[in-house]
Amino acid sequence: MARALHKLSDVAVKAVKASGRHSDGGCLYLWVSPSGSKSWLFMWARDGKRREMGLGAYPTVSLAKARARAADCRSAVEEGRDPIAEKAKEAEPTFGECADKYITTIKSEWRNAKHEYQWNQTLTSFCESIRPKRVSTITTEDVLEVLAPIWQAKAETASRLRGRIERVLEFAKVKGWRSGENPAAWRGNLRNLLPKRQRLQRGPQPAMPYAEIPAFTARLRKAEAMAARALEFTILTVARSGETLGATWPEIDFKGKLWNVPKERMKAGAPHTVPLSVEALAILKALHEQRQEGQQFIFTRDSENPLSNMAMMMLLRRMKQTEITVHGFRSGFRDWCGDATSFPREVAEAALAHKVGDETERAYRRSDALEKRRKLMQAWADYLKASKASNVVKLRG
Structure with a gap:
């Protein structure tokens, strides 16, 4: 049983970002997951085998409360009792x-x-x-x-x-x-017992016509809210809302001008690389300069948690755009690709992280498609800056 106790402090527990176990002594550890969530572990050895038991998530379980629970577990181990078995018989919670x-x-x-x-x-x-x-x-x-x-x-x-x-x-x-x-x-x-209501709408998301998106993004750039930067970035990268809101700084390759979204955060369960336009990079560089030490999420209000999943939708409502959704900008991009450019269909679909062809075909085209998508994303960013977007010009792929 470890003798040194109380190695951590409230400030240290709140600030620590490195994933892995952090010892407080007395078999108590703070576990920081790769995603940044924190929880408490009590770890001890019995019959030569290591055992561990969760003591609750931080900050719901504070450092003081975790130490009290660890003290109870140490007493149980010292008396030959099994904390895990006793936990199974724990008192009814709220x-x-x-x-x-x-x-x-x-x-x-x-x-x-x-x-x-x-x-x-x-x-x-x-x-x-x-x-x-x-x-x-x-x-x-x-x-x-x-x-x-x-x-x-x-x-x-x-x-x-x-x-x-x-x-x-x-x-x-x-x-x-x-x-x-x-x-x-x-x-x-x-x-x-609850009143009937209109069935939740599924299927195609209401979208803004692509000819109107440049004027909208011009308005968006004038807004100072973090939700505005998140929405502008989402439009520029044609990402899904969840991909933007969950974006972290380690995913950004400033040198390669890439955003590498891990498979765990993609709808299709496959990693997705987004070539970043000059405009998308400008947003990231400005936020990177303003970030707080240890900040994980890119789009955040409090440096610890991502923006709410409703933040961008509420921004649309404040801008009087009540008939469209954030997801609908992806449809606008796809219509623009088909109507106003000569980029191949598979390049546009790849930009949207849609699967095209079989696995062998996708593997064969992966490296070449990245550079083609880089040209496409910059063309999209250039289009969004156009002062007269209604004058549709065919862009060569």
Whole structure:
């Protein structure tokens, strides 16, 4: 058992960015994942084998609380007891504690840190009324109290929140903290209690005609909000919202003028390299100069968390663009490629990270397509700067 204790400080725990384990002594470690999330581990050896047990996510579990839990675990080990076995018999938590435990349990399933942030945000900000209650006492009335205020006004958020509450309560039942029916279940329960609403729209996203995008980006450049820089970058790179919001500085190759998006953050599950135009690089260089020490995400308000997944959409609403979506700019780009340029179809599709052809064909064309896409992305950036975009000129690929 390690003797040195309390090697870390609150300031150090908050500031540390390097992934891996950081010892506080006494078998207590702060684990920093490659995505930047932090959690506590208690590690000890028994019969020559190393064992480890999670003590909760930081900052939900503070340094002081983690030390107290580690002290209990050390006592158990010294007395020959098994902390993991005893944890399985732990006392019933509150809904908030149960939600935090569940997020810690499943976060390894997610491909980027945005999902963990969204789960934490919705199960905290919208569930204030039920977080202090014991998880076994949560009723259908409690769930309705949470959902009813946003059921019509924030339909998609409410649907996701209901599903997350349902999964937390399923987790509680498996752990033995609840019994009976799930009060957040939809069929045979909330479906009969919440008002009907318009079905969520799926399929093609409403898009701005490409002839109007240059004038819009000119307006966008005058806005100073971080969401404006994120949206402008998204338009220039024709990325998906999640790819932009989850972008980190290590993904940027300033020398090669490339943005290397790892497969974990791509819809198709394959890595994607984006050639950066002069204008996209200018945005990144300006933000790089302003970044805080240790900042991971590029587009952030507080240097620690990415912008909300609604930040760019809300910016569109403030700019009176109520009939389009962020994703729709990708459609505008694709229409521009087909109508106003001579770039080959497969180059345009590759720029959008769409799969074209079989695996052998994609591997054969990969290196050549990068330089062709570089020309395409710069042509797109040049078009967006055009003062009279309606005068369509055929660009040679």
